[in-house]
Amino acid sequence: MVTQVNYTNKLGLPAPLAAALTRDSYSKGDASFSATGLLRPPRMAVLFDDPNNIMFRDVSSNLWTLFGTAVHSILENSKHPDFITEERLYCSVDGVKLSGAIDVQHVQPDGSRILQDYKTRKVYGVMHNDSDEKQLNIYAYIAHKNGIEVSGLQIINFIKDWNKHDALRKPDYPQHDIWIQDIELWPIAKTEAFVKERITAHQQAIAGNLPDCTDDERWLRDEKFAVMKEKRVRAVRVFDSMVEAETFISAQKDADKHRVDHRRGSPLRCEQFCDVSDYCDQFAAFKQGEEVE
Numbered sequence: 001m002v003t004q005v006n007y008t009n010k011l012g013l014p015a016p017l018a019a020a021l022t023r024d025s026y027s028k029g030d031a032s033f034s035a036t037g038l039l040r041p042p043r044m045a046v047l048f049d050d051p052n053n054i055m056f057r058d059v060s061s062n063l064w065t066l067f068g069t070a071v072h073s074i075l076e077n078s079k080h081p082d083f084i085t086e087e088r089l090y091c092s093v094d095g096v097k098l099s100g101a102i103d104v105q106h107v108q109p110d111g112s113r114i115l116q117d118y119k120t121r122k123v124y125g126v127m128h129n130d131s132d133e134k135q136l137n138i139y140a141y142i143a144h145k146n147g148i149e150v151s152g153l154q155i156i157n158f159i160k161d162w163n164k165h166d167a168l169r170k171p172d173y174p175q176h177d178i179w180i181q182d183i184e185l186w187p188i189a190k191t192e193a194f195v196k197e198r199i200t201a202h203q204q205a206i207a208g209n210l211p212d213c214t215d216d217e218r219w220l221r222d223e224k225f226a227v228m229k230e231k232r233v234r235a236v237r238v239f240d241s242m243v244e245a246e247t248f249i250s251a252q253k254d255a256d257k258h259r260v261d262h263r264r265g266s267p268l269r270c271e272q273f274c275d276v277s278d279y280c281d282q283f284a285a286f287k288q289g290e291e292v293e
Contacts, residue, residue, distance in 0.1 A: 005275065008058045021059040025069050029088050031099035035138040038098075038198040039131055041217040042205035047276035055275045064160070068120040071158060072103065075118060082107050091145035093192075096199050100142040104156075112151035115139050120158045123166075126174055126181070130216075134194070136183050141191040153183035212282050218267035226261040235261070 009018045028034035037045065047053055076086040084105040091098055104116035117136055119125070136153040143150050162177035186194075205211060225245040226235035239245040242260060249258040270283045277283045 004055075006054065006056050008056060009060075010058050011060050013059060018059045021062040021066055023069075025072075027101070029090065029099040029101070031090060031097040033096065033098050033199065033202065035098070035100035035135055035142065038138065038195065038202065039134055041213045042201045043210050043213050043280065043282065044217075044274060044276060045202060046205045046210060047279050050276075050279070053276055053279045057275060064120065067160075068118075071120050072118060075103070084113075089139075089142045089146050089148075091142045093195055093199060096203075098138075098142060098195070098199075100139045102139050102143070105143075105148075108151055110151075112149040113143065114152035114154060115143065115150055116154045116156055118156050118158070120160065122161045123159055123163075123174060126157050126159060126179060127172065132181070133183050133186075137186045137191045138195060140185060141188065141195055144188055150185065153185050155181040155183060157181065213267075213270075215265075215267075217269070219269040219273075220265050220267050223265040224263040226263055228259050228261050230257045238263075 005022075007018070007022045013021070026036075028037055048055075072086075079085070084102075084107065086101065086103060087105065088099055088101040102115055103118045106114040106116060108114065115136060117132070117139070119132070132155050133153075136155070140150040140153060157174065157179040159174055159177045159179060162174060162179075166173050167175050201211065222240065225239045225242050227237045227239070227245050227248055229236050236258070237245075237248055239248065242262070245260045249255050249260070252258055267283070267286060270277045270280070270286070274280070274283075
């Protein structure tokens with residue numbers, strides 16, 4: 001039994017749209033874990049699956065998930081003899097059943113396959129994301145265990161907020177709103193070690209040994225040191241360290257009218273994107289001004 005999400009409709013959206021926004025297409029199939037499930041923080045996964053934790057989410061928060069689901073639904077019906085679409089593969093890892101739903105397998109002339117995954121997201125997600133590499137390499141590992149030779153990995157990005165002006169100005173900016181990224185293919189031994197580590201972490205969490213979420217898992221934003229001045233609402237300057245901020249103040253003629261406002265790093269995922277943060281003692285400790293050791 002898993003926790004059920006209770007949906008609200010604060011915007012008063014039409015019932016058919018609200019119903020569509022509540023549909024969850026995620027599935028791990030007949031497996032203990034899915035590739036994407038392994039990448040979830042173990043603490044978050046266990047708290048989410050606890051039937052005692054009652055969660056509320058507004059349907060409007062699922063808007064872009066609906067778009068992504070629609071894209072996948074349309075594309076999985078586009079057939080081509082050299083492409084295998086929407087196939088779920090399974091394998092066993094030390095007796096644990098693992099699954100992965102691969103969006104596209106591009107069959108090469110030599111019989112090997114390039115695994116592709118569709119992503120509908122913003123530019124930031126394209127340029128700052130390390131989970132893509134982990135997810136696709138887990139897919140490659142599952143494919144390998146099924147006797148499939150993988151020769152490449154790719155993300156096909158559909159970018160919601162792509163800007164032509166930024167593409168012209170910034171060399172590292174995606175050059176088109178449909179942007180294909182080549183992903184590094186790990187050695188099988190490296191991926192197997194990673195998969196086993198993730199399975200162990202989730203099993204331990206399920207057994208009651210909840211690990212703290214890491215800074216990366218919490219999407220922790222760096223702390224900042226803002227130089228404030230009397231009678232000003234906004235900061236004069238914002239620095240990455242106290243030393244930089246104090247050095248700046250000491251160079252001002254009216255240094256006595258300045259002060260440093262410490263803005264500690266905030267866990268964005270916990271604050272805005274975690275359904276079970278209300279049941280998390282690690283986040284509770286953060287809100288009280290102290291980190292759980």
